Amino acid sequence: MPRETWRVPVRVDFAGGTLDLWPIYAMMGGCVTVNAAVDLWIEIGLTRSGQGHRLTSRDLGLDLGFEAWPTESPATLSWVWRVLDASGAPPAMLTLHSPVPQGSGLGVSSCLGVGLLGVALELEAGEALAAKVPILRDLESMELQTPTGWQDYYPAALGGALALHWDGPAPRWERLDPHPALLSNLVVFYTGKPHHSGLTNWEAYKRFIEGDGQTRQALAEIRDIARDMALALSSDPVAVAALLEREGRARMQLSPAVETDAMRAVRDRGRREGWYAGMKPCGAGGGGCCLLVVRDGHREAAEAALLEMGLPAMDLRITPKGLHRL
Secondary structure: OOEEEEEEEEEEEEEOOOOOOOOHHHHOOOEEEEEEEEEEEEEEEEEOOOOOEEEEEOOOOEEEEEOOOOOOOOOOOHHHHHHHHHHOOOOOEEEEEOOOOOOOOOOHHHHHHHHHHHHHHOOOOOHHHHOOHHHHHHHHHHHHOOOOOOOOHHHHHHOOEEEEEEOOOOOEEEEEOOOHHHHHHEEEEEOOOOOOHHHHHHHHHHHHHOOOHHHHHHHHHHHHHHHHHHHHOOOOHHHHHHHHHHHHHHHHHHOHHHOOHHHHHHHHHHHHHOOEEEEEEOOOOOOOEEEEEEOOOOHHHHHHHHHHOOOOEOOOOEOOOOOEEO
16 A cells, blocks of 8 residues: 655644634634644555554653554554544555644644545545544534634645634634735744643633633733734735734733743843834733734844844744645
């Protein structure tokens, strides 16, 4: 049986995270999340048939072999097992390689889930794969034993930049075309500290359901920011930077731990040196990567400063491609 190679992108989120947890968006009367696939690729290699089964993660140094497909989750690579088991078509051999740091806030586990399910079912990015996202959302809740959102799956399943409208049983997606000036001034850097989005979202979820006023006010602000972001992404890079900054402040109201010392240092230096326009943490914050917009014409200075601070910019761009076979 020939070996296949597939690639699936991770994502950046511009606005509206946490709002994709049910019933938050329903209780708020509908919400929007804005995100995009980026060209950092998780590579999946597989052989569909053969004797036994083998799961390998090159990055984690894990290699699991089974004579028969296990009926219960192994102690490691449990998310990989769970998605492949649900597909009903686990391959004989599967190898994973990801260039993205763990706890990056770039939706790695969700995007990997899309890749694994799509590969098993032989579905590349498109509406048929996007229709499978509810399966992955429920599998992730089983894996984490907490409520989970589902915005992270769609960039991998569809590619490109998206506004996801949470106003019904399933989201409507709207394709966005980011402004060229925004693409020129968009920088992503890793803070050096991983985060745990499941726990961060769970705390916000609990407080929202319990009626905590500060949490509800912060999420209402994030809802308004996300609606504006869906309009600004294609037309107004200056507004995008300001909205990122507003969302970062709103997330601080959810938890002061959202912002790290590294983020504060970047903001202070960027304002002092004149290259800073706006920033927010990727995902739930508290570590991982940050999405930074620099002032027009100042990208080189910003990247030099980040490198000097031990926070080098990541080499990535928004990509129209979702999961695809090479």
